[in-house]
Amino acid sequence: MSVSFSFKYYQPRNLEIIDTTLREGSQSSLLHDHYKYFFSTADKIEIVRALILYGVKFIELFAPNVSPQEATDWSAIREARDELVVKCGYTFLLAHVRCHPADVDAAIKAGADGLNMYMGTSDESRTYSHGQGLSEITRRSTKLIEDIRKDYPDLVLRFSGEDAFRTREEDLFSVYDAIAPLVSRLGTPDTVGVATPSAVARRIQALRERYPSVNLEGHFHDDRGFALYNTLEAVRAGARYIQTTLLGIGERSGITSMTALLFNLFVDKQYDFLDGYQLRASYPVNVLMADKLRKLVPSKEPVSLTNRTHAAGVHQKAMINSASTYEANPLDQFGVTESEILLGPLSGWNVIHYFLKEICGFDIDETQAKSIAAAFKKQVYNIPFGASPSALLIEIAASEYGLKPINVPEQFRGAIAQNLTDTSKTAEIGEVTHASGVILRSKR
Numbered sequence: 001m002s003v004s005f006s007f008k009y010y011q012p013r014n015l016e017i018i019d020t021t022l023r024e025g026s027q028s029s030l031l032h033d034h035y036k037y038f039f040s041t042a043d044k045i046e047i048v049r050a051l052i053l054y055g056v057k058f059i060e061l062f063a064p065n066v067s068p069q070e071a072t073d074w075s076a077i078r079e080a081r082d083e084l085v086v087k088c089g090y091t092f093l094l095a096h097v098r099c100h101p102a103d104v105d106a107a108i109k110a111g112a113d114g115l116n117m118y119m120g121t122s123d124e125s126r127t128y129s130h131g132q133g134l135s136e137i138t139r140r141s142t143k144l145i146e147d148i149r150k151d152y153p154d155l156v157l158r159f160s161g162e163d164a165f166r167t168r169e170e171d172l173f174s175v176y177d178a179i180a181p182l183v184s185r186l187g188t189p190d191t192v193g194v195a196t197p198s199a200v201a202r203r204i205q206a207l208r209e210r211y212p213s214v215n216l217e218g219h220f221h222d223d224r225g226f227a228l229y230n231t232l233e234a235v236r237a238g239a240r241y242i243q244t245t246l247l248g249i250g251e252r253s254g255i256t257s258m259t260a261l262l263f264n265l266f267v268d269k270q271y272d273f274l275d276g277y278q279l280r281a282s283y284p285v286n287v288l289m290a291d292k293l294r295k296l297v298p299s300k301e302p303v304s305l306t307n308r309t310h311a312a313g314v315h316q317k318a319m320i321n322s323a324s325t326y327e328a329n330p331l332d333q334f335g336v337t338e339s340e341i342l343l344g345p346l347s348g349w350n351v352i353h354y355f356l357k358e359i360c361g362f363d364i365d366e367t368q369a370k371s372i373a374a375a376f377k378k379q380v381y382n383i384p385f386g387a388s389p390s391a392l393l394i395e396i397a398a399s400e401y402g403l404k405p406i407n408v409p410e411q412f413r414g415a416i417a418q419n420l421t422d423t424s425k426t427a428e429i430g431e432v433t434h435a436s437g438v439i440l441r442s443k444r
């Protein structure tokens with residue numbers, strides 16, 4: 001028997017993430033770029049479990065009538081959710097539905113806790129998508145919502161005017177005035193990524209003033225690279241519900257990344273919005289998602305190992321002294337617990353000296369290190385694809401310079417200064433991004 005819980009007994013937090021990785025994220029071209037095309041049932045269950053354990057309480061899925069597979073996956077996902085209820089509390093599964101009885105009926109039959117209804121309100125949507133005018137949109141959707149409400153008073157209902165940021169404010173109001181009393185949330189999606197932070201702040205403010213008893217939801221596309229900033233503005237202006245995906249994947253350049261949003265709120269000391277989220281699991285969740293896409297955690301993702309990886313010689317030298325020089329943000333609290341130093345043509349003699357002496361145990365002085373660094377910088381450009389720069393460095397040190405290891409007694413060999421460890425030979429599952437070049441990894 002399936003578990004259920006009425007939304008009226010749920011006390012929403014100051015910030016409720018609505019994760020839409022399995023809906024908006026499934027529309028990402030990345031799935032195609034990586035020959036993946038869709039998330040398997042097993043992928044979906046793993047992602048849903050990870051989100052629930054992370055503290056997400058609202059997960060958006062496609063309407064079950066999108067495909068037979070989506071319909072079957074609804075029950076598999078519900079089961080996965082039910083298994084975690086005792087440990088994590090209830091998570092609401094929301095169906096993304098057109099204002100169409102076929103979608104609504106299928107979602108209710110599949111056991112959805114709520115319906116995220118949408119209908120385009122901009123000139124573009126009205127002309128080229130569904131072809132209906134503002135009064136027809138209002139009439140149809142209010143009738144549909146009233147009918148649903150009669151039979152299913154507990155369903156969580158949301159309405160979004162799709163393409164809201166290309167919809168004139170008075171047009172949006174004309175539709176929302178009728179719908180607001182019937183729903184628990186109003187969305188305001190920036191469907192095509194045209195919004196600026198100031199436009200978002202103004203829009204959320206205007207909606208708040210006009211509909212003070214309805215919660216607002218943000219959904220921002222990243223076409224201009226503004227999704228994260230727009231989302232922060234929306235939260236600041238009072239949008240309590242925000243749609244995100246893991247790694248920000250979604251249609252075109254995607255939407256807001258869940259961990260990027262929470263990380264920025266943390267950095268800005270907005271702790272009131274972070275209640276109940278397992279922030280330390282942020283990086284592992286990003287790695288899980290990257291793994292599902294068969295790619296690395298993207299370099300532009302704030303919660304990434306890339307943000308704790310150092311390639312330039314000047315930086316590496318300072319990093320050996322203190323990680324704070326080039327790492328200002330508390331990424332360790334978001335699960336990026338290590339930093340990396342890459343060996344390559346940009347590395348300076350300092351790090352080369354450190355690596356050969358402390359990690360490899362060579363008897364080497366600074367003058368030799370400078371000379372070996374010069375030789376290394378010349379030769380490293382010629383290493384074959386896939387070969388390790390550290391192997392070349394060790395080869396130069398041992399063969400060309402005849403360096404010998406210091407005879408360190410066995411019991412002291414593992415005791416390395418500053419907790420830096422040799423990673424040139426070992427690879428750790430899930431987090432290797434720069435495997436062949438990583439020479440030092442430090443924990444903080």
Ligand code: HCA
Pocket residue numbers: 024027096116117118160162163187188189190191192219221251
């Ligand atoms: C879509 C468009 C959508 C819907 C958002 C919403 C958008 O792919 O159906 O339901 O609020 O960006 O407008 O993702």
Ligand code: CU
Pocket residue numbers: 024189191219221250251255
């Ligand atoms: Cu979208």
